[in-house]
Amino acid sequence: MKVIRHYVGNDLRNFNYVVGCDRTGQAIVIDPFDHRAVLQIAVEMGWQIKLILNTHEHYDHIEGNPFVQQVTGAEIWAHRGIASVIPNVAKGLVANEIIELGDIRLKVFFTPGHTAAHVCFLLLPPTDKEAACFFSGDTLFNASAGNCRNGGNVDDLYHTFVSVIGPLADNTLLYPGHDYLLNNLNFALECDPSNLLAQRLKEQICHLQAGTVPVMTLGDERAYNPFLRLGEAKILEKMRPRFAGHSPRPSQVFARLGELRDNW
Ligand SMILES: [Zn+2]
DSSP: OEEEEEEOOSTTOBEEEEEEOTTTOEEEEESOSOHHHHHHHHHHHTOEEEEEEOSSOOHHHHTTHHHHHHHHOOEEEEEGGGTTTSTTEEEEEOTTOEEEETTEEEEEEEOOSSSTTOEEEEEOOSSTTSOOEEEEETTEETTEEOOOTTTOOHHHHHHHIIIIITTSOTTOEEEESBOOHHHHHHHHHHHOTTOHHHHHHHHHHTTSOTTOOOOOBHHHHHHHOGGGOTTSHHHHHHHGGGGTTOOOOHHHHHHHHHHHHHTO
16 A cells, blocks of 8 residues: 655645555545646556545645546545535545545544534554554644634534544654645744744754655644644643633633634
């Protein structure tokens, strides 16, 4: 099994993903935007694209669907709540189902918040010794969280962070829908200027070309992503003045961080 991450190079800095099975040559595309690149990857790898998965309905996550489908005949699957919104969806997904193709096994997580019917996909490793890969769409970004401005709900997003992202193992590799790492690290450092990992990572990536940032783990994210550090002293210190000195609940900290990030 291989995961190919393709950086689109557009203003929105989208990542597209192709997951292929070495044994059968079958492949799954997640959130295709740059259909030419996705199709080229499949040709170069000797893979046949059998399935197109969408994390949610925003145009930058579905734009390439018809073109990839036209060339490959692949079916389009998305959460059943938006199966009638995205054109040509053949199957409406539900929480916790396992998508199997060749040796690929992807678990579907229902992750509302950025949108009402967002899903994330967890690529299950063939053995316990290997790491799982979490395709988070616009739910969890490196060093931040997705916004809730286009059909979202911040309380739902908080619940998704606690109930879905919370239990994932530290060694899980994070594959988000966009490369916002550098910008988000600046925000994370504003929340917690003394965060050493964020400082070092920023130094490491600030001269890199867009889209070439390292793949981080959830363990890394838990060390610098303010949305995963709601109860930590540094974050609370930063947020407490915004609650008139009261101790806010984690859900309130999460929502206020989202507002700060949106207006930052
Ligand atoms: Zn989106």
